Amino acid sequence: MSQSNLAVKEDFAAMLDESFKKNESIEGSVIHGTVIRVDDDFVLVDVGLKSEGRIPLKEFARGGRDNEMQPGDNVDVYVERYEDRDGLIILSRDKARREEAWNVLEEQAEKNTRVEGTIFGRVKGGFTVDLNGAVAFLPGSQVDIRPVRDITPLMGAPQQFQILKMDRARGNIVVSRRAVLEETRSHERSKLMENLKEGQVLDGVVKNITDYGAFVDLGGVDGLLHVTDISWKRVNHPTDALSVGQQLRVQVIRFNPETQRISLGMKQLEADPWEGVAAKYPVSSKFVGRVTNITDYGAFVELEAGVEGLVHVSEMSWTKKNVHPGKIVSTSQEVEVMVLDVDPEKRRISLGLKQCLDNPWTAFREKNPVGTVLEGEIKNITEFGLFVGVDGEIDGMVHLSDLSYEQEGEAALKDYAKGQIVKAKVLDVDIDKERISLGIKQLGEDPYASAASELKKGQIVTCVVKAVVENGIEVTVNDNLQGFIKRNELAKERSEQRPDRFAVGEKVDARIIAMDPKSRKLTLSIKAREVEEEKQAMAEFGSADSGASLGEILGAALKRKQSEAEATETKAKKKDDAED
16 A cells, blocks of 8 residues: 555544544534424434434424424434434434523523423422423422412413422422412502502402401402401302402402501492481381391391391290291291381391281280180199180180189199180280280179178177187188288287187187278287277266276176177077067
């Protein structure tokens, strides 16, 4: 081989080695290429080397979108491997994009600036985000300020994110959408707070609903819309009128700059139905309303949207007194009511249900005036009398004192039993108090009245000792009348004022000093009788001027009375003998 040929051969080898070294140096780097052809599964790219490289078509689909590459398009690719044996080049579009993205993202992370990306997939615990080629992880807790039930509207739409953590060696990026929202929200909140004032009307979105109201997002700040401020009409639960995500127009009714608490109202944007309510619903007028709520103490009736009145349990029925309101009316039932009272300041209307029905007490009095004798069943027996059914659901009461002339208290009740049919006389009908007073003893004559008609105060009567007690003696007069002689009225002489000197069954004469028709008892005095007899004796048989002593005068009077009594007895005996 000539010297010149050897030199050429060596130069060619050197150039070939240099070419191999150059091709090897491009491995792991990003180079420019041109799309030659797009097949069903691959994209053929010319990168200016010995042969073209193939890239899987799926690497050109970004964020879940279809491939948009066409022949002739320029594209940056990453050289993974250069095979010098057969000239095959292994390229990657994903890695090229990732390299580009990582460089940009690292700069943005250092500057703490936001990055733009697209949520395109779901993974355990969160979502995947395409950051212009780099895939990041978005934890579920970092999607929004509040939990998001449905993330579908956010999928595929460009979003702003904040980088929380990056690890290039592991290829891990963690981002947050919530941090961006909170920063934006803080800025908007400050701007809103500066201009916020009571009475201001704002647009908002329902973010959350509780039992007591709804939280409304006003654009960076939340306000509370209490359930009582949703509508003038009754709202039992906020979900009856609102839903999460619903757009509202609200008014600021209270604002505390220190605590930054905002109270909102919806009903304040509507006319107050309570204005002029007294004129619309005058007392004693009747209206038809709808039962909206039932409680233990009554039922609320809606007269119009936003205007409700209360029918207290005591105004629901003339006869059903101890029944739950739910047994009389039901929710949503239409009822006729009467206006009993209107208080516009307290926004209260008192209604009556029974006032729209016939009053059975009035009807009873018209049908059964005082003195009427009727018949009824004993419904109940209490310690103070009998309850007798007299007309439908109406009961009348026979008090203990109206059961018997002869017996008193529990003794008068023993002759009666529940369910027994009895006759009674109407004594009184009190419509206001809804009471009917009956009497059983009034069906017969009053023995006291007939016996007492023959007696008068100051009269001397003969009594029979019924009982001897510590403070006096109980007696009967004419077998029917009860009387009592107090201890100090048993004798004129103090030494004789002893109840124990009398015996049951003994007869004594006493003077009537009081008659009490109510207690049906007489108050008597032996002492008053003795004083009266002494005065009469002094008047008839002597005086202090005659020289006779008081004992002699009384002795003479006693003998005279005794003689008169004997003469009367003898006369009566002769009359009896003559008749025989």
